[in-house]
Amino acid sequence: MLALFLKRGHGGGSNPFQHLEKSAVLQEARVFNETPINPRKCAHILTKILYLINQGEHLGVMEATESFFAMTKLFQSNDPTLRRMCYLTIKEMSSIAEDVIIVTSSLTKDMTGKDDNYRGPAVRALCQITDSTMLQAIERYMKQAIVDKVPSVSSSALVSSLHLLKTSYDVVKRWVNEAQEAASSDNIMVQYHALGLLYHVRKNDRLAVNKMLSKFTRHGLKSPFAYCMMIRVASKLLEEEAGSRDSPLFDFIESCLRNKHEMVVYEAASAIVNLPNCTAKELAPAVSVLQLFCSSPKAALRYAAVRTLNKVAMKHPSAVTACNLDLENLVTDSNRSIATLAITTLLKTGSESSIDRLMKQISSFMSEISDEFKVVVVQAINALCQKYPRKHAVLMNFLFTMLREEGGFEYKRAIVDCIISIIEENSESKETGLSHLCEFIEDCEFTVLATRILHLLGQEGPKTNNPSKYIRFIYNRVVLEHEEVRAGAVSALAKFGAQNEEMLPSILVLLKRCVMDDDNEVRDRATFYLNVLEQKQKALNAGYILNGLTVSIPGLERALHQYTLEPSEKPFDLKSVPLATAPVIEQRAENAPVAVVKQPEKVAATRQEIFQEQLGAIPEFRGLGPLFKSSPEPVALTELETEYVVRCTKHTFVSHMVFQFDCTNTLNDQILENVTVQMEPTEGYEVIGYIPAKTLVYNQPGTCYTLVALSEEDPTAVACTFSCMMKFTVKDCDPNTGETDDEGYEDEYVLEDLEVTVADHIQRVLKPNFGAAWDEVGDEYEKEETFTLSAIKTLEEAVSNIVKFLGMQPCERSDKVPDNKNSHTLYLAGVFRGGHDLLVRSRLVLTDTVTMQVTARSVEELPVDVIMASVG
Amino acid sequence: PQEPSLYTVKAVIILDNDGERLFAKYYDGSYPSTKEQRVFEKNIFSKTQRSDSEIALLEGLTVVYRSSIDLYFYVIGSPYENELMLTAVLNCLFDSLSQMLRKNVEKRALLENMEGLFLAVDEIVDGGVVLESDPQQVVHRVAVRGEDVPLTEQTVSQVLQAAKEQIKWTLLR
Secondary structure, eight states: OHHHHHHHHHHOOOOTTTTOOHHHHHHHGGGGGSSSOOHHHHHHHHHHHHHHHHTTOOOOHHHHHHHHHHHHGGGGOOOHHHHHHHHHHHHHHTTTSSOGGGGHHHHHHHHHSSOHHHHHHHHHHHHHHOOHHHHHHHHHHHHHHHTOSSHHHHHHHHHHHHHHHHHHHHHHGGGHHHHHHHTTOSSHHHHHHHHHHHHHHHTTOHHHHHHHHHHHHHTOOSOHHHHHHHHHHHHHHHHHHTSOSOSHHHHHHHHGGGOSSHHHHHHHHHHHHHSTTOOHHHHHHHHHHHHHHTTOSOHHHHHHHHHHHHHHHHHOHHHHGGGHHHHHHHTTOSSHHHHHHHHHHHHHHSOGGGHHHHHHHHHHSGGGSOHHHHHHHHHHHHHHHHHOGGGHHHHHHHHHHHHHSOOOHHHHHHHHHHHHHHHHHOGGGHHHHHHHHHHHHTTOOOHHHHHHHHHHHHHHGGGSSOTHHHHHHHHHHHHHSOHHHHHHHHHHHHHHHHHOTTTHHHHHHHHHHHTTOSSHHHHHHHHHHHHHHHHOOHHHHIIIIISOOOBOHHHHHHHHHHHHHSOOSSOOOGGGSOBOOOOOSOOOSOOOSOOOOOOOOOOOOOHHHHHHHHHHTSGGGGGGOSOOEEOSSOEEOSOTTSSEEEEEEEEEOSSEEEEEEEEEEOOTTEEEEEEEEEEEESSSOEEEEEEOEEEEOBTOOEEEEEEEEOOSSOTTOOOEEEEEEEEEEEEEBOTTTOOBOSOOEEEEEEOOOEEEOGGGGEEEOOOSSHHHHHHHHOSTTOEEEEEEETTOOSHHHHHHHHHHHHTOEEOTTTTSOOTTOSEEEEEEEEEETTTEEEEEEEEEEESSSEEEEEEEEESSHHHHHHHHHHHO | OOOOOSBOEEEEEEEETTSOEEEEEEOSTTSOSHHHHHHHHHHHHHHHTTOOOOEEEETTEEEEEEEETTEEEEEEEOTTSOHHHHHHHHHHHHHHHHHHTTTOOSHHHHHHTHHHHHHHHHHHEETTEEOOOOHHHHHHHHOOSSTTSOGGGSOHHHHHHHHHHHHHHHHHO
């Protein structure tokens, strides 16, 4: 008998909702109109409707509206479950049906009624159907609900307010006093929701957030969730302060390491680990709690701990060595994610001798783990290669095996990236690496990777001992692949032809075959390269094959479009096109072990293009020509947390500079008008005019500009210090009502000095083949001088100082100084204001101090002189 | 890297032992279309079905999960989210249902109590914000009809079914 029960109980599994038909269910909904209402039956029909929506069934506007209206009748019944199902239906249909606001009064009644079980859900449903105009009408009820003594009501009101912030910020922000009161609630969820809402309302007001944090953390919080929230707020503030850890904020986070809830302890540890520039000493207490968590029976906690330790190990492997024993125990964890993280962490912290063992262990279950963690493994290998160059042969083999196995794009890309970086670091592994990559593209489904490898072959192949062996692999792509890859292969072929005279005749033959290709792009490339190569001129090869265009492509498109709109006799001038901003020196191997957060790739306008547009809209700046360069990061001219905050961005034009001052007024009892920044140069610059910011209201940033002309008498005097003073008219105002005095008075505020350096006049540009570019520019305006850098003790230091000072792009990876060398050559490329290529070769010799021989080349004299003048 | 926010949960999903959706609620735009959601559910099911590992990183998201007889429960969050917070949500959901279904957490019992499930999830997560984490509170607030409904309103078979359940659990204890 019992067996029978159990069998029926467990085995049945038939789904009463499985074969629901939308039309039949909506038909059934007519029952809603019957009197008396049958609550059980009606609730069941609503369940079916919700089930259908939940399965992704699409309801038309008409259908939904019709059922919605029928459902409103059910408010006549007082059956609690039925009523609750109505609230859910209202929420689900609020975005599909029309005129859902007709239930407003019913919901308002329930929200203020006697039955506590209705009130919370009614608040949530009501806020879902309310728009910003309707919100005013229920504002009074919302304020009451927020401070209601029934926790579910208060929580519902707070969370709904949070959702409403997105559409009705101005209304919701009036409820902070109520939220403030709720934040002191004894109920843990209410406190959490109230603090969350307060933070979201005030997050742009640093001072207020700070105050809130210290107020609520002083006496301790009830809710572990609220603690986690406050830890995040504190670490965000700390990050923005970017300064000392000697702050109550850090103390607060650290004190949470001793909280009784694991959730809070972990949050605090993870916050400390994620703080930028954390020292080993600051990390130590966080690492020891994570170490304890490694032996927790809860998988989620072990996972969280080892993932965070893995993060620590990337920057501070020595801080994690103490946990090696605990990590060894996790290597065999049944949760493969935990095991992988443990192994990759050990790879970072362990000794060279343990590598082989760990690699063997991990390859035994490589097939069981998800791509995300395979990427983590690849990253660990990458780090190992940098740490133990001697191991690269073993590790490369592992990578090649992985490359041959199944895997998604992100995973394969990580492997290819890793192999490429090994090739770049270790010249002796170049040939093996290239030939494995050649093998990979023979059967590669990812276009991006194939073209990337082809590009690399074109760049590195010609420099190897036996370049001809790569031609077969590249030409195979032309024969077998689709157009994007074919085009990439044609470009790679041309690079071999441009650098190797012996191979040129056969390359020309191959390119001639490509001229007949089906695809435009492939044909065009082949024809173009063929014609350039047939000229047999080194300068042409350098300029058009080895080093491509340096202008920004969207900028070129816009300039060409403009040119066709206003036909002119003059030929199109490539120098009028803004340059592509070269990527700032790569920071490698910093990736967190969480790859790929999915984000659609946006083709956003670059920062400089946005500036160009903004500046172009100001009549005074129309005649300045194209924007040459904008300084990469705004410079702060005030301390943080002063009355006014001013930051400056420098914009360089052909013969002018525009200084953009982004100002914020942090005093809520003042309005500033007619704000300018007066500038006083030390060198030959001349201030031409000021564009004031009309008004600066409390906490709303405004912008003013100062326009200066470069010196004509002494064009090499580009570096200059400006003293800056903000001038404005102050009007007092009432912070509460916003009422402003009519009368104002003049005032000024001294800002810090602003430096203009030679780097502001040079745009960094990457020349993939520096030697070719050097020959192309020629020695007509070459200058050379030798200097002693007495204050500098190492080559690395010299290199990073020169790169920073000149603001030019290091080429041929010459910014990396090989170990144990006492001489080094740094190659720098850039474009000088006005659009002329500028190349600098800097030979460095280390004796007791660093001696530097600087050679500069350009097609004009001025850029060379500027370099020499500024280095001297 | 985690911006302070109350928005914690990206999705709550319940699948059966064939990987079919019994319940799924997505709270942000990670998977906007039903098609993408189904593909995601297939993926997490195939990766979690044969392991009792409780937690995984899939498609760049943290997935905490547990199973009971023929049911699989998932809570999804950002990879930067506090894993224990997500686990707290998962446990609250599971324990609430376990109480509501009188420890009978299996597909058939769940389907017979779908309205209870809908209401419980609604009490636990609101638009991605954790609304309640205490199963006692959730069960109390859902208060679906059960013992509190007068006998007269129940059909004979329901009474019988309830009696069977009672017997079963006393016997099993």
